[in-house]
Amino acid sequence: MSIATQERQPIFEARGLVKRYGHVVALNGTDFDLYPGEILAIIGDNGAGKSTLIKALTGALIPDSGHVYLDGNEVHFKTPQDARSAGIETVYQTLAVAPALDIAANMFLGRERRRAGPLGSILRMMDKKGMKEDAGQSMANLGIATVQNMGQAVETLSGGQRQAVAVARAATFATKFVVLDEPTAALGVKETGQVLNLIQQIKGKGLPVILISHNMPNVFEVSDRIHIARLGGCAGVITPKSHTPTEAVAIMTGATTLQKG
Amino acid sequence: MTSPEMTVERASALSRALGLGRRVITAPTVGPLVALLLAMAFFSVESDRFLQAQNLSLVLQQVMVVGVLAIGQTLVILTAGIDLSCGTVMALGQIVMTKLAVENGVPPLLALLLGIGTCVAFGVLNGGLVTFVGLPAFIVTLGTLNIAFALTHIYSDDMTFSGLPSQLLFFGRTFEIGGADFTYGVVLMLVLYAFFWYVLSQTAWGRHVYAVGDNREAARLTGIKTEWVLLSVYTVAGLTYGIAAMLLVARTELGDPNAGQTTENLDAITAVVLGGTSLFGGRGTVIGTLIGATIVGVFRNGLTLIGVEVIYQYLVTGILVILAVSVDQLTHRRRA
Numbered sequence: 286m287s288i289a290t291q292e293r294q295p296i297f298e299a300r301g302l303v304k305r306y307g308h309v310v311a312l313n314g315t316d317f318d319l320y321p322g323e324i325l326a327i328i329g330d331n332g333a334g335k336s337t338l339i340k341a342l343t344g345a346l347i348p349d350s351g352h353v354y355l356d357g358n359e360v361h362f363k364t365p366q367d368a369r370s371a372g373i374e375t376v377y378q379t380l381a382v383a384p385a386l387d388i389a390a391n392m393f394l395g396r397e398r399r400r401a402g403p404l405g406s407i408l409r410m411m412d413k414k415g416m417k418e419d420a421g422q423s424m425a426n427l428g429i430a431t432v433q434n435m436g437q438a439v440e441t442l443s444g445g446q447r448q449a450v451a452v453a454r455a456a457t458f459a460t461k462f463v464v465l466d467e468p469t470a471a472l473g474v475k476e477t478g479q480v481l482n483l484i485q486q487i488k489g490k491g492l493p494v495i496l497i498s499h500n501m502p503n504v505f506e507v508s509d510r511i512h513i514a515r516l517g518g519c520a521g522v523i524t525p526k527s528h529t530p531t532e533a534v535a536i537m538t539g540a541t542t543l544q545k546g
Numbered sequence: 547m548t549s550p551e552m553t554v555e556r557a558s559a560l561s562r563a564l565g566l567g568r569r570v571i572t573a574p575t576v577g578p579l580v581a582l583l584l585a586m587a588f589f590s591v592e593s594d595r596f597l598q599a600q601n602l603s604l605v606l607q608q609v610m611v612v613g614v615l616a617i618g619q620t621l622v623i624l625t626a627g628i629d630l631s632c633g634t635v636m637a638l639g640q641i642v643m644t645k646l647a648v649e650n651g652v653p654p655l656l657a658l659l660l661g662i663g664t665c666v667a668f669g670v671l672n673g674g675l676v677t678f679v680g681l682p683a684f685i686v687t688l689g690t691l692n693i694a695f696a697l698t699h700i701y702s703d704d705m706t707f708s709g710l711p712s713q714l715l716f717f718g719r720t721f722e723i724g725g726a727d728f729t730y731g732v733v734l735m736l737v738l739y740a741f742f743w744y745v746l747s748q749t750a751w752g753r754h755v756y757a758v759g760d761n762r763e764a765a766r767l768t769g770i771k772t773e774w775v776l777l778s779v780y781t782v783a784g785l786t787y788g789i790a791a792m793l794l795v796a797r798t799e800l801g802d803p804n805a806g807q808t809t810e811n812l813d814a815i816t817a818v819v820l821g822g823t824s825l826f827g828g829r830g831t832v833i834g835t836l837i838g839a840t841i842v843g844v845f846r847n848g849l850t851l852i853g854v855e856v857i858y859q860y861l862v863t864g865i866l867v868i869l870a871v872s873v874d875q876l877t878h879r880r881r882a
Binding site: 365366369375377379381382383384385386390394395396397399408409410411413454 | 754757760763770
């Protein structure tokens, strides 16, 4: 074991994850590591097991066998809610916002805060003002300056701004790390740039990010390491410095195999 | 000949005007309020009696039952559902109350509770089928509409129950303010509207109701227990139908198996839609519904005053619903 691996303990790791659907093996005993403060990209062809892996890691499905460790302790997530309670926030591919609700309502959806005193405890009144202020603060912290009014309905925002709201929500409430599932798939070039910028802001806050993406230039632009999923396993982990995008695609499609070192 | 620039200019002016109109109509209750004022202006011109205090208090009494039904209907429609069974469930609740009290000698308050409980049970049934079996609300409530209708006639044996104990008539009693009579039922209706305004706009549960109707998947992904929200909405809706049944009994002083079948059922949905609540879910307010219910009441009362036959009132209500739904479709159509 090298000195480097002794010093860097993964914040989140998986060993030997297996998931079968009948005769189809979606995960064939794959391993996974996420280190503190990094942006880890997961790439892979359609059907390579990217989604199954991420679902198995975040409680959206339960693996048939294998172990998952958070901060060195084994965890058994049975629902996405379990992972969320443990401090893991996921932003899903489909723009997961309620369009008719305003930005602050979306930021705090499912986590509404009540007012102090009997108004909150007995009458269960929400602290709308406080939530609006905090939503504005979170957005400002992440450098999202284009949206000023937290009382604006999300449907009046552009696609990129909507995704920014979803990403900001995840970044605000995550304490361990953030998972972004194809966050730029539905966005234009300029808006993609904004979301990539946001991802780096999250890293700047010290939160690790798992980024699932098809888009090779994006992946090479922001990630520290790249986990290549292939045929239900891991074809290797590379970095943007060690390999070129062309090589990454070759490994992803099986044209080349990576020597494990 | 029209130059291309002019066409572009004209088009952008048109889209600006449309955009403005759209914003005005979407602004929650302005549209319904304007419609209400126009309707009242029209009927006060056509009939001298319309604006008299006594007539307006009559309108409120007529609005009372439909108004309370429409609260439950608003909750259901906010979740992108619909409840076709509201009128017949109310009719069944009303028969349970009156038959138990008159024929079986059940204490009046207990009879009231059992009648309301019957409506709540139907709410749970609707909600359970929609939520856990995943059936469309339209089909589920079309089914329970017929079930409640049949049970009403079977249980009542097609009899009308009268000679009700005074406790059942409390909300039909009146008090006077400035020469106009108001019933306690109207007061109860207004209290219920205030309560549901508060719950929908100020509590987390209310916000979850909107979120479930707006984007159920997004609501689920943020950790909201969407099944619980839906089930509770249909159950609370059942409760409001039970309260409406109590008000209907107090107003008519009867248990009538033929009540609530067409007029109240359609009027409740009409009130919600006229009040600006979107059939696509996630948008709307109970205050809008109160205005919508008043519009329906004003039309029924006004058309009667100016001597339009009842059958034409159905015609007008039908046209009103379709107009309101069309406005909803045009203003709330999802942005691409």
